[in-house]
Amino acid sequence: MARLLLDTGPLIRVLRGHQPTVRLVRGLGASERLAISTLTRMEIRAGMHPNEEYVTQRLLSRFENLPFDSAISDRTGDVIRKCRLEGVSISIPDAMIASTALSYNLTLITFNRTHFKSIGGLSLYPLD
Numbered sequence: 758m759a760r761l762l763l764d765t766g767p768l769i770r771v772l773r774g775h776q777p778t779v780r781l782v783r784g785l786g787a788s789e790r791l792a793i794s795t796l797t798r799m800e801i802r803a804g805m806h807p808n809e810e811y812v813t814q815r816l817l818s819r820f821e822n823l824p825f826d827s828a829i830s831d832r833t834g835d836v837i838r839k840c841r842l843e844g845v846s847i848s849i850p851d852a853m854i855a856s857t858a859l860s861y862n863l864t865l866i867t868f869n870r871t872h873f874k875s876i877g878g879l880s881l882y883p884l885d
Contacts, residue, residue, distance in 0.1 A: 759792035759821045761785060762858045764867035765800045765850075767884060768793065772805070772813060781884070785866070792821040794857040796850060823857055832856040836876055845875040855879050 763782070770778035785791060798817055805813045833849070833856040840847045847855075851872045858865040864880040865873060873879055 759790040760863060761789050761882065762792050762794065762863040762865050763797065764854055764865055764869065765797045766868040767866055768797065768801055771816060772809060790821055792823050792863060794823055794854050795825050796853045798822055800850065823861055825853060825857065829856050829860045832860055840875055843875060
């Protein structure tokens with residue numbers, strides 16, 4: 758079972774050949790099983806360039822894909838509601854990815870620390 762969940766941003770940078778991110782993901786993947794949310798998978802496929810289908814599929818196949826189920830859906834609603842009560846705005850996709858990490862007790866690897874910092878109990882592996 759994975760202990761780390763990759764957000765969409767790092768995967769986009771890997772696909773675009775951003776070498777520091779490529780090295781980081783390879784390094785983490787050498788010692789850990791990495792996971793992605795099925796939402797991240799959808800976001801990556803939706804944004805891929807026409808000539809990237811093969812390399813995108815190859816990259817996505819390297820990760821454990823965690824499904825978005827009814828329990829995670831309920832948790833996402835709770836996260837959004839709690840953020841709103843605290844006056845914090847969070848996008849639905851970010852709340853879904855955070856809820857996946859929380860549900861599987863994973864650390865989220867992200868470039869967007871500010872998007873997730875208000876979510877209690879969420880462990881972040883922030884990237885700069």
